[in-house]
Amino acid sequence: METKGSILYLEGITVSFDGFQVLRGVDLYIDRGELRALIGPNGAGKTTLLDVICGKVKPATGRMIFGENTDLTTLEEHDITMLGIGRKFQTPSVFRQLTLVENLLLALRQPRGVWSTLFGTVGAAQMDKIAPTLETLGLLDKAYHKAGSLAHGEIQWLEIGMVLVQDPALFLLDEPVAGMTHEERERTGQLLQRLAQDHAILVVEHDMEFVRQTAHRVTVLHEGSVLCEGSVDMVQRDPRVVEVYLGRGHKDDADN
Numbered sequence: 001m002e003t004k005g006s007i008l009y010l011e012g013i014t015v016s017f018d019g020f021q022v023l024r025g026v027d028l029y030i031d032r033g034e035l036r037a038l039i040g041p042n043g044a045g046k047t048t049l050l051d052v053i054c055g056k057v058k059p060a061t062g063r064m065i066f067g068e069n070t071d072l073t074t075l076e077e078h079d080i081t082m083l084g085i086g087r088k089f090q091t092p093s094v095f096r097q098l099t100l101v102e103n104l105l106l107a108l109r110q111p112r113g114v115w116s117t118l119f120g121t122v123g124a125a126q127m128d129k130i131a132p133t134l135e136t137l138g139l140l141d142k143a144y145h146k147a148g149s150l151a152h153g154e155i156q157w158l159e160i161g162m163v164l165v166q167d168p169a170l171f172l173l174d175e176p177v178a179g180m181t182h183e184e185r186e187r188t189g190q191l192l193q194r195l196a197q198d199h200a201i202l203v204v205e206h207d208m209e210f211v212r213q214t215a216h217r218v219t220v221l222h223e224g225s226v227l228c229e230g231s232v233d234m235v236q237r238d239p240r241v242v243e244v245y246l247g248r249g250h251k252d253d254a255d256n
Helices: 046-054 077-083 100-107 114-119 124-137 152-164 182-195 208-214 232-237 239-246
Strands: 006-017 020-031 035-039 061-066 085-088 170-174 200-204 217-222 225-230
Touching: 006 046, 006 200, 020 046, 020 061, 020 200, 020 225, 035 046, 035 208, 046 077, 046 085, 046 170, 046 200, 077 085, 085 152, 100 124, 100 152, 124 152, 124 182, 152 170, 152 182, 182 200, 182 208, 208 232, 217 232, 217 239, 225 232, 225 239, 232 239
Parallel strands: 035 200, 035 217, 085 170, 170 200
Antiparallel strands: 006 020, 006 061, 217 225
C-alpha cells in the first residue's frame, strides 16, 4: 500500500480479549501534519487502538507502518517511543511536587538518572528545549511553580508538554479536554492546531464541539470497526453515525 505523505498506516488490525474481538480489521492512515479525531461510543475500541499503536497491546492480525517502512507490530513500547510516537493518557501523570521545569526535564530523552536530573544543573541546551515548550503551552510564567499548584487544564497542558519535549512525529492524545472549562477547551484546541503544524496528531475525544473546532478529519469507530471517515461535517451528516453515536435527531448538539 502506498504510504507516501502518510506518517502512519494501519492495515487489518484485529485485537481480541478473552475471545471477544475488540478491533475488527481496522484500516487507518494518518498524514503528516494532520489533526485526526477518533470518535465513537463507549466500547468502540478507541483506547485499544491507541494501545496498539504505542505497543501496549499486540494485534492478533494486521500491520502498522510508521514513517518510511517501519512495522510497529514487531516492536516494544520503548522502541516505538524512541521512533517518535508520544502518548498522553487520559489521566495526567505529572509529578505534582516538582516544578514545571523539573517535570519537563525528567521527560527529556537523556542518559541521566532521576537524581542527577533533579539535582544537577539545568544545561543551556536543555533550557533551549524547555523554555520554548513552556511558551507554547502558555505556562512560561509558571516555570518554577510546583505542578500541584496548577489548574486542571494547565496540568493537562503540562503533560502535553512532557510529550512535546521528546519531539514526537506523532502525538496520541486520549480525551485531552475531559473536565476542562470552556476557556480551557478553547485554549487546548488552539494549542493542538499549533502543534499540528509540525506534528501529526491522533486524538480520542467525546466532546463533539471540540472536535468540530479542531479536527481536520474524523474517523468513527463502532464495535471495533471503522464506520466512516471524512470531514466533521460529512461525518455528522452520515445517517449511520447519527444512529449509533450522535443520537437520532441530535446530530447538531451532541456532546458525547
